[in-house]
Amino acid sequence: MAIRELDKPRLTWCSHCDKKRGCTIYETRPETCREFYCSWMTTPELGDHWKPLVSRMVLVHDRPRNWLVVHIDSGRTDAWRAEPYLSDLRAWSRYMAPKGGRVMIFQGERVIALLTDGEQDLGPRLREDGVAEMARRRGDEAVTPSNPS
Numbered sequence: 001m002a003i004r005e006l007d008k009p010r011l012t013w014c015s016h017c018d019k020k021r022g023c024t025i026y027e028t029r030p031e032t033c034r035e036f037y038c039s040w041m042t043t044p045e046l047g048d049h050w051k052p053l054v055s056r057m058v059l060v061h062d063r064p065r066n067w068l069v070v071h072i073d074s075g076r077t078d079a080w081r082a083e084p085y086l087s088d089l090r091a092w093s094r095y096m097a098p099k100g101g102r103v104m105i106f107q108g109e110r111v112i113a114l115l116t117d118g119e120q121d122l123g124p125r126l127r128e129d130g131v132a133e134m135a136r137r138r139g140d141e142a143v144t145p146s147n148p149s
């Protein structure tokens, strides 16, 4: 994600991130970092296999859009297709769809909507918040949160 205080764009590594030890400025990290909690940190029911360092994925519940956004490590873009992850993601997709929710895979610049009966590649996203707008422009009614399939 983008960290405005550090001028760090999304899809780039933070200069303060040690890939083995984590944040090297944890005590003085910016407000954006302090306010961020991924779903693994807030959902005790998620198994240890969903810990981001293990899964290579970060789960974030986008409440306004009712999306479960799955950010994939750029070095392991196929991580979400491995088991037990794919089964979990499909189960969440089936659970969320009747309530207007979506599981959205953010795989680098690509966005994939995981549907109850397959997946839909929405192509490259244009902005951090541009997925819904992009889907509407493409006429992909099926991926709008207000129109679940």
Ligand code: SF4
Pocket (backbone or CB within 6 Å): 003, 014, 015, 016, 017, 018, 022, 023, 024, 025, 026, 029, 030, 033
């Ligand atoms: S928590 Fe630390 S390593 Fe992570 S983005 Fe913030 S400053 Fe960088």
